[in-house]
Amino acid sequence: MARRRHKKSGNSKKDLAFHLLLLAWPVLQFAVFYIYVNINSFALAFNYGPDAVPNQDAFYYFRQVFAYESTTNSYPYLKSALISVILWLCSSAISIPLALLFAYFISRRFLGSKFFRFILFLPSILSATVMIAIFKKFNDIDLTYFLIEQTQSLDVPNLLNIYEVKTYITIILFDCFIGFGTTTLIYSNKMSEISPEIFEAAQLDGINRFREFFNIVLPFTFPTLSTFLITGLASLFVNQYSLFTFFGSSIAKLGPGPIGYVIYSNIQGPATQGIYNSAEYHQMAALGLVCTAVIVPLVFGTRYLLERFGPKER
Amino acid sequence: MKIKLKKDHQNVRRSKLSIFPVIIMGILILYAIVLFALLAYTVFVATRSAKLTDFSGSYFYMKNKNFYFHLGEIFNKVYSFNSQGQKSTLFDILGNSIIYSIGSAFLKTLVPCLAAYACARFNFKTGKVVYTAVLLAMIIPIVGSLPSELKVAYGLGLVNSLPGVIMLKANMLGLYFFVMYTTFKSMPNDYFEAARIDGANNFQILFKIAFPLIKNVFLTILLINFVTFWNDYQTPMVYLRDKPTLGFTLWKMITAAGAVGDSDVSNNAVYALNMVILSSAPVLILFSIFKDKFMGSLTMGGVKG
Numbered sequence: 066m067a068r069r070r071h072k073k074s075g076n077s078k079k080d081l082a083f084h085l086l087l088l089a090w091p092v093l094q095f096a097v098f099y100i101y102v103n104i105n106s107f108a109l110a111f112n113y114g115p116d117a118v119p120n121q122d123a124f125y126y127f128r129q130v131f132a133y134e135s136t137t138n139s140y141p142y143l144k145s146a147l148i149s150v151i152l153w154l155c156s157s158a159i160s161i162p163l164a165l166l167f168a169y170f171i172s173r174r175f176l177g178s179k180f181f182r183f184i185l186f187l188p189s190i191l192s193a194t195v196m197i198a199i200f201k202k203f204n205d206i207d208l209t210y211f212l213i214e215q216t217q218s219l220d221v222p223n224l225l226n227i228y229e230v231k232t233y234i235t236i237i238l239f240d241c242f243i244g245f246g247t248t249t250l251i252y253s254n255k256m257s258e259i260s261p262e263i264f265e266a267a268q269l270d271g272i273n274r275f276r277e278f279f280n281i282v283l284p285f286t287f288p289t290l291s292t293f294l295i296t297g298l299a300s301l302f303v304n305q306y307s308l309f310t311f312f313g314s315s316i317a318k319l320g321p322g323p324i325g326y327v328i329y330s331n332i333q334g335p336a337t338q339g340i341y342n343s344a345e346y347h348q349m350a351a352l353g354l355v356c357t358a359v360i361v362p363l364v365f366g367t368r369y370l371l372e373r374f375g376p377k378e379r
Numbered sequence: 380m381k382i383k384l385k386k387d388h389q390n391v392r393r394s395k396l397s398i399f400p401v402i403i404m405g406i407l408i409l410y411a412i413v414l415f416a417l418l419a420y421t422v423f424v425a426t427r428s429a430k431l432t433d434f435s436g437s438y439f440y441m442k443n444k445n446f447y448f449h450l451g452e453i454f455n456k457v458y459s460f461n462s463q464g465q466k467s468t469l470f471d472i473l474g475n476s477i478i479y480s481i482g483s484a485f486l487k488t489l490v491p492c493l494a495a496y497a498c499a500r501f502n503f504k505t506g507k508v509v510y511t512a513v514l515l516a517m518i519i520p521i522v523g524s525l526p527s528e529l530k531v532a533y534g535l536g537l538v539n540s541l542p543g544v545i546m547l548k549a550n551m552l553g554l555y556f557f558v559m560y561t562t563f564k565s566m567p568n569d570y571f572e573a574a575r576i577d578g579a580n581n582f583q584i585l586f587k588i589a590f591p592l593i594k595n596v597f598l599t600i601l602l603i604n605f606v607t608f609w610n611d612y613q614t615p616m617v618y619l620r621d622k623p624t625l626g627f628t629l630w631k632m633i634t635a636a637g638a639v640g641d642s643d644v645s646n647n648a649v650y651a652l653n654m655v656i657l658s659s660a661p662v663l664i665l666f667s668i669f670k671d672k673f674m675g676s677l678t679m680g681g682v683k684g
Contacts, residue, residue, distance in 0.1 A: 080501060083581040087497035088509060091490050091551035097535075098528065098550060099516055106527035116530065163406070170403045181407045184414060186674055190666045191659050192610030194626055198633045198655050199417050202424070202648040242413070250674055274399035299520035309613070313634040328523050329613070336617045339462060341533040346526035353523010360520050 109350035118344055126351035142327070142352060146302070149323035152237060153301050160241040160248070161293070165286065167245060168252030169278050173264075182253070189246030196243045197310045240307045248293060255289045256282055284376040291371040299364045302356040305329060324356055421652050425449065429649035449653045456650065457628065457640040461621035469628075476609060476624040476658075478541050484604035486549035492559050492597060494551040496589055499563035500571070513556050525617075532618060539621045544614065555600045562596050563589065599672045606662050606673075625658045 108114040111123045118125075130142055167185060171178045188196055259282065267277055283290075302324040314330035321327060328349050335343040426446050457469045467475075494513075498506035528547075529538075537543030566589070574584050590597075612626035619627075631637045632644070632651045644650045666673055 080581065081503060084497050084501040084503050084505065087493045088505060090549070091494040092509065094490070094546075094550045095512065095516075095552070097531065098547065099552070102524055102528045102531050103521060105531060106521075106524045109527055109530070166403045167407065170400055170407065173400070175400045175404065177404065177407075181404075181411065182674065183670075184407070184411045187414065190606060190662050190673065192612075192626060192662075194610065194612055194630050194633070195655050195659050196417075198629060198651055199421050201633050202651055203417065203420055242410070245410075274397045278399065299518075301520075302522045303520070310630065311634075313630075313636045324522070328525065332525050332529065333613075333617055336529055337620050339620070341530055341538070346530065349523055350526050353521070353526075356522040357520065360522065364518070364520055 106350050106353065109347050110354045111351075112347055118347060126348045127355070129348055130352050130355050141321075142324070145321045145324045145327050146356075148321065149301055149304070149325065152233070152306050152323055153297065153304065155237050156241060156306065157294075157297060159237065160244060161290070163241070164245055164248045164252055165283070165290070166278075167249045168256055168286075169282055171249065171253040172256035172259075172282075182250070185249050186246040188243040193243060193307055193310050197239070197307060200239060201311065236306060236308060236311060243307075251293075252286060252289060255286050259285050287376045291368075291375055294371065295364060295368050298367055299360065300325075301363075302353075302360055309333075324352070328353060421655055424648055425652040425656055427649055429643070429647055447649075449649060450657065453644075453650055453653050453657070456644050457654065459623050459628065459631075459637075459639060461623075463621070465621075467623055472623050472625055472628050475541065475615075475619070475622045476626065479544065479615065479619070479622075479624055480605050480609040482541065482545040483548040483608040484601055486545060487604045487608075488555070488597060488601045490549045491551040491553065491556040492593065495556050495559035496563050496585065499560050500566075500589070509551075510560070513552055516552050517554070529617060538618050541619070541622055544618045547618065548608070548614070555604075558600065559593065559596060562593055566592055595672075598669075602665060602669055602672055606665070609658075609662055625654075629654045629658055 105114075109116065110126060112118055112121050112125055113123060167181070171182045263281060264277065267281060272280065304323065305326045306323060308322055308326045309329055314334055322330070331345045331349050335341070335345060426448065428445065428447050429449060429452075454469045457472075459467050459472070461467065494509060498510045532538050532543070532547055535543070537547055570588050570592070571584055574588050579587070610626055612624065612630045615622070615624040615627045616630070628639055629651070631639050632654060635646060639645060
């Protein structure tokens with residue numbers, strides 16, 4: 066006898082009352098902290114409403130964003146946007162292929178796969194703050210002194226205290242290092258859904274592990290990969306790449322930093338001093354709105370292209 | 380979005396090594412060595428002398444042969460003052476972390492669970508509207524709403540209040556709504572119908588039928604949320620500046636962003652790494668007990684809006 070699974074309640078007034086009772090808090094919370102917050106964000110950006118700054122018109126903060134000026138800093142926002150794109154590209158180029166390779170190793174249960182699964186997940190359990198605290202102390206004190214004593218030179222570069230590019234490389238590598246856990250786990254769980262018979266048939270046909278990975282595993286994992294690509298792209302202007310955790314709001318030597326970092330550090334500054342009506346909030350809201358207008362079509366366009374031209378889930 | 384929870388790694392035989400997996404294994408071994416070196420370094424330095432003169436200029440603290448135990452000491456040395464000049468000891472800071480993490484994790488799990496149940500098990504249009512709203516909120520990336528959120532939270536008096544910030548976090552949005560929705564939807568209707576025939580009301584069905592069936596998924600999500608909130612320092616920094624948490628205090632120690640206690644505590648690697656051990660211990664204990672639940676098999680398919 067076929068089992069009925071999806072038949073739902075929904076016939077009586079009692080059911081409706083209970084249904085609405087369950088949804089009351091979630092909907093109220095959503096209405097205030099999503100809908101109203103985003104409407105208020107528009108009001109802040111367009112300098113409208115009770116918090117409007119006098120003597121400034123509706124597009125004042127947008128003009129500042131498009132003129133690549135800042136009320137508090139002397140760097141252009143365009144550079145921040147470019148840094149966001151470069152960091153996302155570099156981070157994706159390192160972390161996605163490695164996560165897929167690690168996931169393949171774990172899902173095919175090669176020697177030590179359980180141990181490596183645990184090892185890769187460990188930094189996800191410990192916080193980024195903990196991992197960065199360890200790395201910063203190791204780098205600032207011991208690595209630096211070790212290199213000074215070994216090279217007999219005081220001209221030793223500190224990986225986190227030098228010019229832009231090398232510091233960014235260090236941070237990107239470290240950010241990838243601590244970020245493999247969840248993605249590798251999800252990829253490997255997806256890969257372990259592939260039927261063992263497929264691998265056996267492939268081995269009988271004489272294909273090697275390299276081709277097994279590229280011809281069988283990768284196409285099967287593509288829907289999950291595309292989801293990660295889309296969510297990664299969606300966070301393009303939100304991701305701080307651990308910069309705030311490393312340096313707080315003082316990264317003068319690094320220059321502007323990515324958009325996510327710029328927005329957060331400009332808001333955090335007044336907030337930690339108890340100031341909740343700063344002019345910077347208007348500018349950050351305008352910057353956020355411009356970034357949203359850029360990223361939404363990008364995300365939906367990428368999603369369309371991946372679904373249209375990418376391999377289909379079998 | 381197609382998401383499901385599944386049993387993992389069953390009935391898969393161990394594969395033979397060849398050059399391709401050996402290369403991957405080499406990278407993984409390198410990864411493990413670096414990770415273990417950093418963790419061993421933490422324990423080593425955290426148990427050396429904390430006097431600056433004892434380790435100044437010596438790498439790996441080799442001049443400090445003696446073993447020191449500082450975990451008790453940091454409870455006297457680490458503290459902070461709020462904007463009214465009141466002192467928060469490390470016990471207070473620990474208490475704030477526990478209340479913030481447990482409260483936020485519980486409500487951040489319960490609220491999507493109730494919303495998902497209402498959408499999955501009842502056939503009303505409001506359920507479909509809520510489902511679509513959660514999906515849209517998830518796939519539309521909104522940048523820069525934090526200033527507005529902060530102003531709204533301040534206007535509602537939620538800032539610097541632990542219950543207030545917990546309420547701020549108690550929303551239904553995110554991936555786990557869909558995990559729970561899928562789980563509730565796949566439950567056989569027979570249980571629910573039998574309960575109704577026996578005269579059970581909606582509350583009894585929810586608490587006696589639905590919750591027991593979803594408890595494993597609920598516990599997994601609760602644990603993940605707990606670790607997320609325990610490790611979160613940015614929300615407490617902005618919303619709870621007078622009620623510091625452990626994560627926020629540790630962040631202040633590593634960035635020298637503010638006083639964290641006695642003058643010799645700031646910029647002292649030994650005390651900072653003892654704080655690292657203190658703040659990592661609860662999550663590591665939880666992880667060792669619930670390892671399978673943490674790594675338990677979240678599978679994600681493609682986005683099907």
